Amino acid sequence: MRVGLGLLLLVLGLCGSGAHGEGGGLSKVSEISQFQKTAPRDADEESTKQTTEQTTTDIWAELRALRDMVVVLTVRVDMLQRENSDQATALNSLGTRLTATESKTSDLERKNADLQTRLSSTERELLLSKSRIDQLERENAVQTTELRSLGTRLTATESKTSDLEKKNSDLQTRLSSSERELLVIKSRIDQLETGIAEKPKVAFYTALTDTGYVGPYNTDTTLKYSKVFTNIGNAYNPATGFFTAPLNGVYSFQFTMCGHKAGYMGVYVYKNNQNIMFNLEHKKEAAYRYFTNSVVFNLRAGDEIHLVLPSGHSLFDSANNHNTFSGSLLFPL
Template structure:
């Protein structure tokens, strides 16, 4: 810019000198022309050329002046733009510093998060391993539970079946004492013992009026009896099944020494079979409120 201004000043100086020369030259020429003859055609041509050249220089100077003005305006615009760019640059640099600071902060946070993520990954792996173990244990427990439930269903089914069978199964049990009258016998003939003091008679299979026990169903039965005597008496009890003697028991007592006998039987009986006890002739039996002599029995199981 300084170079351009210097050139313009130089041209202006030259133009000023040329103008003065031309003015002086023209004055002298006019004076000569006034004292001499008319001008030569060649001189007139040179004079015209000189005038034309002077006009061209002034035209160029005006153009250069306009150019300088435009350049000044352009320079001012460039300076303003440069100032704006400087301001924007400063703002950008500030923002860049803030961004770098934020980036550093984010990098630190990212490092912390990466560490936490690694820790969480480790914990997740451990949790997944524990979860896998728990799933296996749960599967085993489910299998065992299913097996237990199946066994429970089978057990319940069996219990229900047994309850049904037990409900349908006849219940037979009896217990009876002989008498409160004291001693019976001896007699000259065999007599059927009627145990009249009935304490238990489930199923009503024992008849105290006849002394007979009648099997209600086919099965295995357990039967027990006792006999007692004293004051030198002799006790005996025979067991009959359907009027056939199947057992003979007796006890001989001495003076003032009581005699006592007891026995039991396990018999397979068909429905309708009868069991009764007989006091043979010549023997006696004693009973009282103490129930020394008794007869009892029960169904063990059906067949």
Template sequence: MRVVVGLLLLLLALCGSGAQGEGGGLGQVGEISEFQETAPRDAAEESTKQTTEQTTPDIWAEVRALRDMVVELKVFVELLQRENSDLQTRLSSSESELLLSKCRIDQLERENAVQATDLTSLGTRLTATESKSSDLEKENAVQATDLISLGTRLTATESKTSDLEKENADLQTRLSSSESELLLSKSRIDQLERENADLQTRLSSSESELLLSKSRIDQLERENADHETRLTATESKSSDLEKETADLQTRLSSSESELLLSKSRIDQLERENAERPKVAFYTALTDAGHVGPYSTDITLKYSKVFTNIGNAYNPATGFFTAPVKGVYYLQFSVCSNRTGYMGVYVYKNNQLIMFNDEGKEEVGLEYLTKSVVLELKAGDEIYLVLPSDYSLYDSPHNHNTFSGSLLFTL
């Protein structure tokens, strides 16, 4: 720019001197014609005219030449400015790529930190699983398969590293090209030399940062390789535990499903039980002691009622009346303290269902217990009858009992 300014000033000075030459020549001719009367006027006028005619075209030719030079200099300056703008753009691109490299380094450092955390967690798990190492030795075939898979992952990591190296080499080539262009630009204009020197400094700093980035990337890759090796050893030992965990999870899911089904069935049964009639009774004969013998059969009335759910047993008659159609379980116990016979008839309505008796030859308590399962309709009656000449014995200890319950409805 200083050269351009100097050329413009020179052009203005030449234009001014040309204008003064034209005016000055004419003034000199006037002065000669007025004050030099003794000199030959024709010779003086001729000489002045020739001088003026020769000087004026030369000045204007120089002015045009300088104007052309100024135009060429302007074009040249614009060209240099465009080249300088292109260099600025390329430098900005280099700086952007450098920022991307820094971001990649930060990402690798975060991934390394995550892997270190995972390694620590796996180390803890490894400590817990070392007690099972003897069983894991039998599964080397599975571990070989896992090692092949991890080898494939390692190959992918190496390929990724190769791509990073290629990107760094491309950045290096582009930076070298930028340095060459900056050196060429420095020789063409003085003002750009300072800017190019600044760019050179920034590019050198970028190269240093790229070298540091490559060194850091190499270090991270070595650390990642070491972590990968340790992770491989840990994963090979934890795979069996994961399989066992998956199997236990499957069995747990199956157990939970069965539990849900059981709960559903229990709920259904509880609803059915809540809706089903509840019938159960338990009675004892008397506290009076000996009952019988009588000359005729008599219906036994069990007067001591301990349980009578559903009120199906009537202590006044000794009858159990079925409230609903269903299957019933009935039981009775017989006791006597005299010699002779003891026993009872079991009737359903007027139909004899069972007769059990036993002869006693000695005095003392002796027992007889029986049970029966009957299908009864609503209204059917069950009762016990003491045969003639048979005797029983009861007391507050409840030796003679009659009980029953509804098993299920029909």
């Protein structure tokens, strides 16, 4: 830049000298020419002079051209200097911006590296998440199938539960009714048990004898059943053969008669002194024969029941108890 300015100044100086010499220089040339006219020279010197004058003229022409070029270059240099100054300012601004951009780029590169690391980690996690999602989707499909199955079962169960609830309600109603009835029955049973506990207990069971034949006798004879197996209430007297009612009530009596001899066997049933019933059996030959009968009497307290063997009739008894007499109180009145 400094060298260029020096050259420009030199050219400008030369141009200034040429400007001053256009008049003075030309006059000098005229003087020389005039001198040459007056002072003869040889032909060679004259030719050389002419050549020199022509060359001088050409140099000044070139100098004027160079001057014009220097002017143009000066203007161009000024423009370039201004442009250079503007470019220097722009370069400073661009340098500042470049520094800031490079710093920002460095920061962005670090952030990009961090983001790349995070992206890699995120991608791995994403792959794991996708794998987990696939697994969860499969599990969800299985669970969906199971839920449908459970839903169907639940619907059926709820329907069945509803039916069972209705049945349970009906059963509960029936149970409540049955429980009330049961309470009534239990109360009635308690009453009956109380009544039974308070009710007199009368029952007897006897057999006639172990001695074999009984009868025939010449007169009617009261049968005394001497083998007593049961005598609740002590209403039967084996010494007399009489049953005496201990209270008013309905009584049931049963008897079984057995004979072995040929002839008649029979029995009278007496209530007090009244003959109520007579049973008879005739055998043409000696053999075991039986008959059984039962009676029900409405007795007052103190009434008596006994059996009588008619005269001329016979019975047979042994340890096998062929002849029995029994009775019991059905219910009091």
